[in-house]
Amino acid sequence: MADRVRGLRLWHLPVIIWLTIVWLLLWGAVTPINLVGGLIVSAVIVMVFPFPRVSVDGALRPWPTVVLLSRFLADLALASFNVAWLAIRPATPPPSAVLQIDLVSHSELRQTLTGELISLVPGSLLIELDSEGRRMWLHVLDAATPERVRAARKKARMQEHRLLRAIGTDAEVRESERRLREDAS
Numbered sequence: 001m002a003d004r005v006r007g008l009r010l011w012h013l014p015v016i017i018w019l020t021i022v023w024l025l026l027w028g029a030v031t032p033i034n035l036v037g038g039l040i041v042s043a044v045i046v047m048v049f050p051f052p053r054v055s056v057d058g059a060l061r062p063w064p065t066v067v068l069l070s071r072f073l074a075d076l077a078l079a080s081f082n083v084a085w086l087a088i089r090p091a092t093p094p095p096s097a098v099l100q101i102d103l104v105s106h107s108e109l110r111q112t113l114t115g116e117l118i119s120l121v122p123g124s125l126l127i128e129l130d131s132e133g134r135r136m137w138l139h140v141l142d143a144a145t146p147e148r149v150r151a152a153r154k155k156a157r158m159q160e161h162r163l164l165r166a167i168g169t170d171a172e173v174r175e176s177e178r179r180l181r182e183d184a185s
Contacts, residue, residue, distance in 0.1 A: 015051070016042040056109070057169055064165035068117075071162060075121045075155075083122040086142060097143035098127060101156045103134040104176045110168060111136070114160040124152065157183065 016039065023038030024030050086093060105111055108131045115136055119126040123141040130136065140152040161176045168176075 012046045012051075016046055019045060057107070058110070058167050058172070059169070060167055061165065064162065065167070068162040068166040072117055072121070072159075075159075079122045079124075083141065094142045094144035094148075097140050097149055097152075099138050099140055099149065099153055099156070101136050101138060101153065101160075103136060103160060104179060105160065105164060105168060105172050106134065107168075107172075110160075110163060110172075113167075114156075114163050117163065118156050118159050124156070154183065 019042035020035070020038035023041060024034055027034045027038075103111055103114065105114070111129060111131050111134070115126040115129050118124055118138060125139045127137040127139050136156075138152070138156060140149070143149050143152065157176075157180065161173075161180060164172045164176050
């Protein structure tokens with residue numbers, strides 16, 4: 001597990017600002033007392049609940065990021081229609097399944113982002129993420145056939161691959177490509 005940093009650091013400033021904005025929105029008015037109160041509450045939150053260090057290694061690659069976002073939006077739209085059809089069709093609901101997906105990335109941030117991107121698409125839900133074991137468990141809504149289970153597993157692996165291509169390290173991208181080749185054969 002990542003070590004936690006106690007006390008205030010300069011890199012906590014964006015978090016404190018964001019928490020103060022949320023505080024002001026909750027109060028509904030920007031007054032000097034609300035601003036000071038928000039800053040104090042935000043600083044206390046950061047000190048009492050220390051944030052883990054997050055590994056930000058890797059590189060932001062513009063074109064793979066565009067591919068990741070556009071594919072995510074397309075998956076979101078298509079899956080919404082598929083889930084809607086499963087809900088209104090006259091047949092009984094298909095069986096669901098829980099799948100274990102082995103992850104490539106060692107980064108908790110990239111693992112979490114992968115899980116979130118998968119979970120935000122209707123029809124799949126992240127149940128658990130084991131960052132040390134580099135695996136996650138997904139609940140898949142439509143697991144009527146072994147082909148659909150394989151497709152759901154491949155979809156999750158491809159989502160991680162697109163994310164790694166967008167913001168991962170070169171070693172993670174190579175390992176992800178190797179695993180995809182193994183799965184294809």
